[in-house]
């Protein structure tokens with residue numbers, strides 16, 4: 001639980017976290033998403049006690065962080081890296097110096113500083129930028145510098161607070177793929193907060209959806225996508241997969257046949273299930289929209305399809321597709 005004193009419109013305290021229970025497994029990437037002000041950043045900042053919980057425990061590697069002495073907390077924090085929406089680089093220092101300085105402050109030897117700075121600059125692909133100053137960098141390069149600075153401290157846990165939010169789509173994709181490499185290479189446990197559901201899908205193993213300081217749902221990303229339970233999760237997912245038909249198709253789609261969403265999760269569609277269903281049951285399938293998302297370990301696709309044929313054949317073809325592991329949702333004309 002976390003209350004902030006006297007900051008709402010009427011000067012009352014703000015209840016930023018309420019009844020939050022979350023377990024992040026070693027080596028996994030766990031996402032936290034939700035609307036603005038739902039408590040994501042406060043949750044992340046509770047892990048390293050930048051925001052001290054009003055009540056409750058924060059256990060990191062068997063240490064209850066809220067009970068540690070100042071000195072033990074300082075040591076425990078060295079194992080918890082944090083990257084935020086803004087890179088917060090020293091403007092008068094080069095990329096190299098920005099990475100080397102925190103190492104120097106933690107007492108790392110000069111030869112080890114050189115080794116680590118060079119190693120992690122190579123890992124993040126910033127070698128050619130090491131002499132550049134922050135004002136010469138793109139937003140993506142700034143975020144990569146901040147990430148390199150954190151990686152060089154070799155934390156086992158990484159908190160990523162809205163790290164892709166200032167980047168364009170291409171920049172976000174590049175940072176996401178770098179974070180996936182970090183997780184793969186160093187087995188770093190990550191807790192990632194973002195309002196962007198696409199970032200959660202591409203990066204995380206599991207995720208929690210927050211609303212008004214509470215976790216309303218938590219599940220593996222694939223389950224969240226295929227079967228969201230809470231209104232908040234449903235709203236987030238529907239942004240990724242809009243139900244849509246071209247204007248000229250609407251009379252056809254809404255008056256005859258059956259419109260459905262077909263959802264498939266897996267590494268590859270081995271059988272041509274849709275073609276088989278069409279042939280076997282003599283139905284015609286017209287794909288109106290299709291979205292394929294590459295998740296961390298598999299792909300996930302959702303299509304909006306209009307099926308024409310007799311009612312019996314449509315039902316049989318849908319039963320067949322269900323048997324092939326494809327998720328089916330019948331749509332109403334009002335959904336378009």
Ligand SMILES: Nc1ncnc2c1ncn2[C@@H]1O[C@H](COP(=O)(O)OP(=O)(O)OP(=O)(O)O)[C@@H](O)[C@H]1O
Pocket residue numbers: 004005007014015016034035036037038039040041042043195
């Ligand atoms: N230092 C603070 N003092 C007072 N209130 C705060 C403080 N930090 C956060 N809050 C309040 O706590 C609530 C949760 O804020 P938080 O920043 O954790 O949400 P968020 O989900 O990360 O939002 P965003 O997506 O906008 O970053 C909000 O009502 C916010 O105004």
